Amino acid sequence: MSLDISFIGVLIGSIMASSVPLILAASGELITERSGVLNLGVEGMMIIGAISGFALMVITDNLFIAIIGSMLSGVIISLIFGFLTQSLLTNHVATGLALTIFGIGLSAMLGKNFVGIPGKDFPILFSSLRESIPFFGPILFGHSIVLYFAFALPFLTNYFLKKTKLGLVVRAVGDSPVSASNQGINVILVRYCCILYGGGMCGLAGAYLSLIYTPQWIENMTAGRGWIALALVVFATWSPIKVLIGAIIFGGISILQLHMQAVGFRIPVQFLIALPYLMTIIVLVVISRDSRKIKLNTPTSLGRIFYKEK
Amino acid sequence: MEDRLIKIEKRNDVPTTLYFFTPFIAIILTIIGGGIIFYTLGFNPIEALKFYFITPISNLYGFSELLLKATPLCLIAIGLSFCFKSNNWNIGAEGQLTFGAIVGGGVALLFYNQEGFYILPLIIIAGAIGGMIFALIPAILKTYFNTNEILVSLMLVYVSKLILDYLVVGPWSNPEGFNFPETRQFSDSARMPLLFEGLRIHAGILIALAAVFVSWFVLYKTYLGFQIKVSGLSLKTAKYAGFKGKTMILIVFMISGACAGMAGVGEITGPIGQLHRMISPDYGFTAIIVAFLGRLNPFGIIFASLVVSLTYLGAETTQIFLQIPQYTGQVFQGMILFFLLASDYLLFFKIKFQNFNKNELRH
Numbered sequence: 001m002s003l004d005i006s007f008i009g010v011l012i013g014s015i016m017a018s019s020v021p022l023i024l025a026a027s028g029e030l031i032t033e034r035s036g037v038l039n040l041g042v043e044g045m046m047i048i049g050a051i052s053g054f055a056l057m058v059i060t061d062n063l064f065i066a067i068i069g070s071m072l073s074g075v076i077i078s079l080i081f082g083f084l085t086q087s088l089l090t091n092h093v094a095t096g097l098a099l100t101i102f103g104i105g106l107s108a109m110l111g112k113n114f115v116g117i118p119g120k121d122f123p124i125l126f127s128s129l130r131e132s133i134p135f136f137g138p139i140l141f142g143h144s145i146v147l148y149f150a151f152a153l154p155f156l157t158n159y160f161l162k163k164t165k166l167g168l169v170v171r172a173v174g175d176s177p178v179s180a181s182n183q184g185i186n187v188i189l190v191r192y193c194c195i196l197y198g199g200g201m202c203g204l205a206g207a208y209l210s211l212i213y214t215p216q217w218i219e220n221m222t223a224g225r226g227w228i229a230l231a232l233v234v235f236a237t238w239s240p241i242k243v244l245i246g247a248i249i250f251g252g253i254s255i256l257q258l259h260m261q262a263v264g265f266r267i268p269v270q271f272l273i274a275l276p277y278l279m280t281i282i283v284l285v286v287i288s289r290d291s292r293k294i295k296l297n298t299p300t301s302l303g304r305i306f307y308k309e310k
Numbered sequence: 311m312e313d314r315l316i317k318i319e320k321r322n323d324v325p326t327t328l329y330f331f332t333p334f335i336a337i338i339l340t341i342i343g344g345g346i347i348f349y350t351l352g353f354n355p356i357e358a359l360k361f362y363f364i365t366p367i368s369n370l371y372g373f374s375e376l377l378l379k380a381t382p383l384c385l386i387a388i389g390l391s392f393c394f395k396s397n398n399w400n401i402g403a404e405g406q407l408t409f410g411a412i413v414g415g416g417v418a419l420l421f422y423n424q425e426g427f428y429i430l431p432l433i434i435i436a437g438a439i440g441g442m443i444f445a446l447i448p449a450i451l452k453t454y455f456n457t458n459e460i461l462v463s464l465m466l467v468y469v470s471k472l473i474l475d476y477l478v479v480g481p482w483s484n485p486e487g488f489n490f491p492e493t494r495q496f497s498d499s500a501r502m503p504l505l506f507e508g509l510r511i512h513a514g515i516l517i518a519l520a521a522v523f524v525s526w527f528v529l530y531k532t533y534l535g536f537q538i539k540v541s542g543l544s545l546k547t548a549k550y551a552g553f554k555g556k557t558m559i560l561i562v563f564m565i566s567g568a569c570a571g572m573a574g575v576g577e578i579t580g581p582i583g584q585l586h587r588m589i590s591p592d593y594g595f596t597a598i599i600v601a602f603l604g605r606l607n608p609f610g611i612i613f614a615s616l617v618v619s620l621t622y623l624g625a626e627t628t629q630i631f632l633q634i635p636q637y638t639g640q641v642f643q644g645m646i647l648f649f650l651l652a653s654d655y656l657l658f659f660k661i662k663f664q665n666f667n668k669n670e671l672r673h
Binding site for chain 2: 040044080084088089090091093094095097098099100101102103104105106107108109111112219224227230231234268269270271273274277278280281284285288289291
């Protein structure tokens with residue numbers, strides 16, 4: 001029996017680990033969308049973060065530089081999106097798609113010489129406590145610092161949006177850019193900042209994959225997680241805490257699917273892998289059906305171009 | 311007085327010539343951008359660009375390959391143009407292509423040991439219906455449940471690819487295939503006729519060309535096309551004019567899905583000849599770029615599909631000659647769309663250089 005309990009502990013720990021990239025990317029995108037910008041380039045920004053983090057780790061042999069560098073590269077690549085949508089007033093959907101296609105291609109080009117290089121062990125915290133406490137050890141301890149940060153991030157994001165003046169500014173810009181602008185808020189500047197922040201978080205999410213979760217570089221290694229993160233934001237009706245819950249559910253499905261395969265469960269593997277995508281659709285239908293509910297939560301100006309006559 | 315050198319003014323109407331000219335600016339900027347990327351990777355940019363854009367189409371075989379890859383791109387983009395013109399963001403054409411190929415491929419497998427003139431038309435119709443059904447899912451959810459079609463159509467891409475994966479490793483896998491993830495070879499009657507001996511270009515291109523003319527006719531000569539365009543420009547106007555918005559959303563998604571489904575069938579009955587995991591190198595996503603580059607205009611889309619098809623071929627050639635990963639294709643495709651969207655700025659805004667006026671003022 002004790003074996004079962006410790007196994008469940010390990011299982012929960014691995015579910016947490018698999019949800020980290022989703023939490024990071026979705027929390028970043030949530031801020032971007034709350035400011036009224038729909039950036040469909042999450043997948044592209046994540047994969048750029050993954051390759052630049054891994055490349056920097058190989059070149060500098062310093063994990064701190066690698067993590068910071070991956071965030072910076074996410075910021076830089078999202079700057080393209082910001083410049084196009086905010087300064088040149090391009091369509092958010094098309095620009096985001098271009099960013100994803102471009103990011104996947106560029107990462108494979110940059111990563112050409114990094115395929116097959118083994119990664120480095122990422123330092124984990126409290127590893128002794130992990131072994132000594134039976135059930136809670138593997139859940140609470142022995143994780144990387146990025147995981148702890150990721151699990152704190154939704155709460156910080158919630159606090160930022162609800163309790164700080166800046167958070168209010170972001171929400172105002174997203175819900176009513178015209179009145180925000182009339183109040184003297186620089187709408188374009190706020191949106192630029194939110195886009196760059198989202199880019200940084202997506203870069204970190206990518207680096208988590210290539211440095212910590214599966215420490216190596218594989219072409220297209222984000223494997224659609226960016227799109228799931230995007231769906232998660234809608235799933236969570238733009239609420240940071242629900243992003244955390246959703247990410248754990250999605251991470252849980254992907255881990256359970258692995259275990260069910262190992263046990264030789266009779267349901268086809270492909271169906272289990274498809275579950276997160278199908279669930280996203282079902283949840284979208286459930287929350288969207290009530291148009292009042294979705295209107296109440298959706299940033300009113302999401303995806304719309306803001307132009308101020310000078 | 312404002313004292314700026316450059317003044318930006320909003321245009322009142324978009325000049326048509328400029329509207330069709332900016333895609334060319336985007337292509338030129340992409341070539342320059344590609345040269346810079348090749349240079350930073352340590353290659354001679356002129357030579358690399360030559361490998362990319364000239365070498366692939368320097369012989370007849372290459373030209374046939376260009377048309378071969380342009381065929382699905384053109385067909386899907388034609389379908390997407392109906393959606394995009396009416397402001398419906400169907401970005402799941404890749405899924406509709408895959409599902410069309412599954413349904414069409416299923417019919418082909420039914421007749422695997424039979425010959426007959428009726429087999430290929432049946433497969434094409436089945437593929438179109440398959441794509442249509444798959445496109446109806448986001449359309450129905452959008453019209454009756456108010457659900458975002460971008461996310462639903464995209465999620466369904468993964469679902470359709472997993473269904474295909476399940477079928478080719480499971481129930482539909484070739485019994486004599488040593489457990490390879492692929493189905494039986496289709497019979498000869500289930501294959502697209504080749505147009506020229508020794509070249510891979512097949513009759514699917516005729517379907518694509520037919521789609522171009524039909525879409526031109528529907529969009530520019532019929533009441534339905536008028537409704538589609540008006541609701542793309544202004545939903546309020548469309549409602550005021552009494553157009554049935556919901557029915558129209560279903561129709562444009564069905565057209566788009568049918569085109570993507572037929573493109574999928576064209577691939578499996580054309581160059582591939584069976585079902586396996588990799589039936590499309592993301593044609594469904596790339597076709598979105600084709601639709602925009604072609605300005606959602608049927609004839610513009612023909613031109614755009616050739617340009618984007620060349621990025622696929624160029625990526626293959628540079629991989630062979632310069633060992634650059636094949637993903638360069640996507641870098642070029644992404645750049646084309648970036649530059650195209652950026653150059654749209656010129657459509658909506660006039661840029662005036664004012665330094666002459668300023669000098670005059672000083673005198």
